[in-house]
Amino acid sequence: MSTRRLLHLLVLLLLATALGAACKSQGAPAKLVEVRRSQLLMGTVVEIIARGPDRPRLETAVDGAFAELARIEKLMEPHGLDSDVGRLFKAGIFLEVSPDTAAVIAQGLKVATASGGVFDMGLGRLKELWDIEGEHPQPPSAAAIAQALAGTGLGDLQLNGRVVQKRDPGLVVDLGGIAKGYGIDRAIGVLAAAGVEHASINAGGDIRLLGNRGNRPWRIGIQHPRHPGEILATIDLADTAVVTSGDYERFYERDGVRYHHLFDPRTGQPGRLCQSVTVVAPEAVLADALATAVFILGPQAGLELLARFRGVEGLIVAADGTSVTTPGLADQVKWR
Amino acid sequence: MALTSLWRRTRPFDRVVVLLLFILCAVLFVVLRPGPPGRRVVVEAAGRVVFTAPLDQDRSFIVTGPLGETRLAIRHGSVCIEASPCPHRVCLGMGAITRSGEILACVPNGVLVRITGTASTGDRTEPYDLLSR
Numbered sequence: 001m002s003t004r005r006l007l008h009l010l011v012l013l014l015l016a017t018a019l020g021a022a023c024k025s026q027g028a029p030a031k032l033v034e035v036r037r038s039q040l041l042m043g044t045v046v047e048i049i050a051r052g053p054d055r056p057r058l059e060t061a062v063d064g065a066f067a068e069l070a071r072i073e074k075l076m077e078p079h080g081l082d083s084d085v086g087r088l089f090k091a092g093i094f095l096e097v098s099p100d101t102a103a104v105i106a107q108g109l110k111v112a113t114a115s116g117g118v119f120d121m122g123l124g125r126l127k128e129l130w131d132i133e134g135e136h137p138q139p140p141s142a143a144a145i146a147q148a149l150a151g152t153g154l155g156d157l158q159l160n161g162r163v164v165q166k167r168d169p170g171l172v173v174d175l176g177g178i179a180k181g182y183g184i185d186r187a188i189g190v191l192a193a194a195g196v197e198h199a200s201i202n203a204g205g206d207i208r209l210l211g212n213r214g215n216r217p218w219r220i221g222i223q224h225p226r227h228p229g230e231i232l233a234t235i236d237l238a239d240t241a242v243v244t245s246g247d248y249e250r251f252y253e254r255d256g257v258r259y260h261h262l263f264d265p266r267t268g269q270p271g272r273l274c275q276s277v278t279v280v281a282p283e284a285v286l287a288d289a290l291a292t293a294v295f296i297l298g299p300q301a302g303l304e305l306l307a308r309f310r311g312v313e314g315l316i317v318a319a320d321g322t323s324v325t326t327p328g329l330a331d332q333v334k335w336r
Numbered sequence: 337m338a339l340t341s342l343w344r345r346t347r348p349f350d351r352v353v354v355l356l357l358f359i360l361c362a363v364l365f366v367v368l369r370p371g372p373p374g375r376r377v378v379v380e381a382a383g384r385v386v387f388t389a390p391l392d393q394d395r396s397f398i399v400t401g402p403l404g405e406t407r408l409a410i411r412h413g414s415v416c417i418e419a420s421p422c423p424h425r426v427c428l429g430m431g432a433i434t435r436s437g438e439i440l441a442c443v444p445n446g447v448l449v450r451i452t453g454t455a456s457t458g459d460r461t462e463p464y465d466l467l468s469r
Contacts, residue, residue, distance in 0.1 A: 038439055039383055040448050045441045135423045205469035213465060221464030234464050244468040278468060336463075 032198070032214045035062050042073045042180050044204030050191060051198040051214045061194035065187040065201065072183040075100055076175050078124070088164060088173045089124070095164050102162040104175055104182045104285065109159060111289035115305055117154035119293035120265040124172025126152070130270075132250050132261045139259060145268035152265055181243060181288030184208040205244055208284045212238040223248075224336075225275035225317050232276075232323070233315065233333045241284035245291035246276030246317075264296045273298030278315040279306070280329065286312070299324050375436050375453030377415045379408065382446050391415065391434075391451060401445030408449060415449060417442060 035058040038047040048065055050058040075098055080086040084101035097105070111119045126148040129140050140148075151168025158165040166173070184201040188208045191199045199210040200218055209218050217236040224230040225246045235242070247270065251260035260270045277294045281287035290312065294302030299316045306314045306326050313329040325333055346354075379387040381399050389395060389410060396409045396418070404421030416432035420442050427442035433451055440449040 036437060036452075038448055038450055039380070040441060040443055040446055043443060045439055045443070045448060047439065133424070200466055202466050205467065207466050207468050218466060219464045221467045223467060223469030231464065231467070242468045246469065249469065 033058070035059055037062055037066070039066055039069075041066070041069050042183055042203060043176075044180070046184075046201065046203045048187070048191075049200045049202075050196050052196055057194065058196060061191050061196045061199075064190045064194060068187045068190045069183045069203075072100060072179065072186055076104065076179040076183075078174065078176065085173055085175055088166070091164075091166070092169045093166055095166075096162050097164055099162060100182070100186070101175075102159060102164070104178055105157065105159050105164060107182070107283075107285050108175070108178050108289055109157065111286070111293055112154065112157075114308055115293035115297065118265060118296040119177070119289050120152055120156065121173055121175060121178070122152045122156040122166075122171045123263055123265055124174035125149075125170075126263055126265075126268055127174055127176075127261070128172070130259070130261075130263070132252065132259065137252050137259070139254060149265065149268050177292045178285055178288045180204070180206050181208075181241070181284035181286070184284045185241070205249075206284055206288060207242045209238055209240055209242075222278050222315065223276070226321065231336050232317065233335045235280070235315075235329070235332050235334070237280065237332075240280055240282060241287045242278065242280050243284060243287035243291045244276055244278040245295045247271075247274070247295075248276070262292060262295050271296040271298075273319055274302070275317040275319060275321065277302065277317070280313040281309065282311050290314070375451055377408075377410055378450050378452050380448040380450075391453075399445075399447050401442070401447050403445045406442050406445050406447045415451065416440070417447075417449070420447075421445060 032051045032053060033055045035050045035055065038045055046069060048062050050062050052058050074080060075083055076085050077083045078085050084097040088095055105121065108119065108121045129144055129148045131137050151171050156167045156171055157173065180203050184203050184206060185208060187201050188199065188210050191210055197211045198214045201208045207220060212218060217238045220235050220237055220242050221231040222233045222244060224232040225248050245262060247258060247260040247262065251258050262271050264271045274295045277291045279287040279291040279294065281290065290306065290309065294305055294314060294316060297305055299318045302316055303324065303326060306312050313326045315323065315325045315329060315333060317323050375391045377389050377391055378385055379399055381401055386399055387397050391410060391413055394411050396407060399406045399408065406417060407419040409416055409418045414432035414434040417427045417440055420427050422442050422444040427440060430440050433440055436451050436453045438451055
């Protein structure tokens, strides 16, 4: 073969390779793009990540998810004039609420019953009394606590269809421990209905996942309850919800005692048996309620409670810093 | 030397082909190369973007929310909240953020600060995608 022919062959080979690479780039499976947006909603930062091949579709879906969260927030904000929770505050005994609020209360009542009443949606007065996030919080007196607990306990709220019944007209309903979970469940439903296959919603640490991350599971870091900025463990998850409740997010200390926002309705005091509880459940509304209940019950009774719910797992950091998990999570947790 | 000898033996058509090849390579480089990182600070108040700036240009900025003025500072490739009218100053304690995807927030004053840019995931060093806390 002559040198010229060899040169031609070489050039043609290079051209074919270059064209082949360009064609491959065009014909390859669509690359996933990521839309990541945040808004202040439900008293926290809500971040939505949606991944897929079609950016305009993702953007529209995320718009819809945020709109749904804003709608749920409006329904359940504690002091909203038109919110269901605000109307429940003013209502006497009975009040018909929206289907969404009824769904939240129904789920809360399930956990309230299963937990023997340690999850209680009627602790609004107690939370206002403690005012953990106020400018100058002080531990209230025993008498004030007793007064704030009047009318609370199992059966303080009942639901018949969409009609909520308060045992005591003065009962102050607080859905703060559960509404955020319901909101992100609804928002993830909006994303799924729009055809999004890979997404996450993180509302101040309450997380709901849709599918996996695209090429692997979502890697969830669990905050270390005593070392800010550090993580305790990671768990690889997909298509589920993860919620952590801990005594380190909203608290103050007096005389070496930590006062935080997770109250034991039996005593009116902050729960003392755990530092943090992480619950993995099919829905965030359930995980939200269970994380609060388990935090109050403590590791032993908490594990027993989690075992009563199908598809639910948990990681509990006890007050002494030791950690336990449900059997189903033991092999999935990677400790740091 | 071998290349010079080879080049001398080429005809005009050969050279056109080689030129076309170079042009094709240049076009492919421009079309297929990844975009620049371009990280920016985006500030939202009451759900609306009120300010955006490159992360590599030092400056300060004041955002007005329902409680008053929140002062932000961009310094040496990071952004932090320097002053805030909120009761607990939790946002001040959040420190500075430097990486795309990180967020600062003053919830009481309705101010949200985040870093965006195409390097959003490539430069993350955290061993997780999302933090449950």
